Amino acid sequence: MKRVVLSLLALGLLASTASAQQHLRIGLAEDPDILDPTLARTFVGRIVFMGLCDKLVDIDKDLKLVPQLATEWSWSPDQKQVTFKLRPNAKFHDGEPIDAEAVRFSLDRHLNMQGSFRRSEINVVKTIEVVDPMTIKVGMDAPFSPLMAQFTDRAGMIVSPKAAKDAGPNFGAKPVCSGPYKFVERVQQDRIVLEKFKDHWNAANHHVDRVTYQPIVDGTVRLANLRSGQIDMLERLQATDVADVKKDSRLKFVSMVGLGYQGITLNVANTDRGKNSVFGKDKRVRQAFELSIDRDAINQVVFNGEFLPGNQWVPPNNPWYVKSVPIPKRDVSKAKELLKAAGIPNPSFTMMITPGNEAQQVAQVIQAMVKESGFDMKIQQIEFATSLQMSQKGEFEGFQIGWSGRVDPDGNFTAFVSCDGGQNDGRYCNKEVDGLLGQTRSTSNFEARAQAYEKIAKILADEMPRVYLYHPTWFWAMSPKVQGFVPVPDALIRLAGIKLN
């Protein structure tokens, strides 16, 4: 009997050490850049930051703001100030307390550090005021409602002032934040290891003890690693592998429509090439072009129906989608009429596309579709960095390009469509749209903003400066033992709630 009790005890001990050693290994599609929230640029780096650095606020799967380091926030009546109440029991990984002064330090760092990539995201912030040790107030010259969304990402990440001052520009080599996991080591292009931060305010909800992020660039190999048990989950499963993974009972498949879009920028006024292009001459050519495209067919042919067709800067399942402007049905005869009325029955143009099979397939499908209406479309595939430069200089007629997407619709839109927008490479300009955009930014009231977006959507459906095609879906594959993963449209892997059975 004694022996039985002893062996049971031993088993119990073994089980408890086994559960104490939960190690989650995640395969990433790229190697992240520097792990400093102020200096970082890449999407893949943001996945690692989700474990490493807490933000003022976060979003949930329905894109609602939820507390993180700030437990409450409120806008001033003139919409020019936001006041944050900070979480009282939060600490940095080096044991330093998180107070208003630390938040002020981080926001100031984002705004003023040399080489900061956050400045453009929050440059509307003009004053940062420590009201009391647990309250901080951020002020702007003019109302800017999209600001809160910026604090759900890297611009809202708070770093330890002590560690940041000590490390200077080398902070990213050994980042000290306050996320649920702290930095252990990084081998460039091989792995990033984090371990659980026991003093995290939400530690009870984080069950995994150690997380290793492994960049495995080749999609096929990433999946092979999952199948052979080298990793437990992977991000960005290739669309071509989705059917296989769904069939495989030893794997679990999760998907979520993202915040981004794939679209076509039409050059309507950028240099003479734009002004003289078929799209620059007459808006009816642009309307005819859109009417010739069957978005659903693109989705079926190229993406096995896994993506979500769309005609706006946010996907149809997003709260900001304007339902009164639905996706138009393909209508070749109407497109032909429009071209005839414009006096250009056979418009000829070149579509610039970025490298990759998918971009090429999408372009070829469009080429075949618009041909039926009379368009003569040539395809020109150009290396990414070069295509960006050509786009900026106006050396294109149509440019098929994607945008990774932002939480607030303003981030998917204003820079691309406003008259002096930094990414408005087609140089479409309409003062009425600019005025409405100003309205959307000047209030944090959802209905008021939504009304302004509705007016904009109607104008753009008529003027058609860019054609939105579809919204990519994010695919994850994982071992069935990974439980509790909740996908969020920003596609970042939140570790809260994840368990390994």
Place this chain on the structure above:
Amino acid sequence: MLTYVIRRVLISIPTIIFISIVVFGLQLLLPGDPALALAGEERDPQVIAELRRMYHLDEPIWRQYLIWIGKVLQGDLGESIRLKVSVGELVAAKLPVTIELAAMAMLIAILIGVPAGIVSAVRKETLIDYGANAIGLAGLSIPNFWLGIMMILLFSVHLGWLPASGFVRPSESLSQNLATLIMPAFVLGTGIAAIFMRHTRSAMLAVLRSDYVRTARAKGLREPRVVYRHALRNAIIPVVTLGAIQFGELMGGAVLTEQIFSIPGFGKLVVDAVFNRDYAVVQGVVLCTGTGFIFLNLCADLIYFLVNPRMRG
């Protein structure tokens, strides 16, 4: 011997200067604005202007070159724009990985290629010769990435014997280190083994027909001694040069193989750097591999010198 070595080293110096100019000049031909490529999706004009200033992209080309080469001469290869890590550090981290992978691949290539070449030459136009030729041809023509993925599917997914990808430092675990490197080294090694095999075979065939080999046989020497002591020593000389060139190429990073097996070596570093227009990294790595290449050629010449008595005269 000493004058020969000194002469060879001195000849290398203008070559290295030439490499530095070519490396610098070539990437200026790359289209696309590096500041724009690095500025991220937002393309904030302020960030772009700051990047231009920080990395001297707004200076004339000759000044950019002088600034860079001046720092290089002081041992500073610059800083990666993307990773904000000094290029020297990156090179120091990747170099041992690439050397280890290259050395293992070379070992596999020599162990397979040279004996196969000898056997197929000695047993000319027999089944063994045809078989070795067929395998050699396959080694040359099978693409690395395909062989790599097939091996992963077989040894990792189905059999579960080897890790599918990744890299473990030998200091952490030697056995795991070898387990992670054996597949990529084999993939790289088989391609080179085929080249070795064909060169060894043709060199051996030429030597075996020569007068001194006939004399050796006429003296009554046994065949193994004729082949290994007399014929192979002469036949191996061109193979040594070839080995140095192949090793040099491996040092430049085996891009596809490293990508597939997620080996953090030079190849992946350079590819990432080119796509991100991270000039400092491209320049630093190419300069290092270029210098390494010259060094290996120098070594090959010195081995020649030892192997071939005629050169000592």
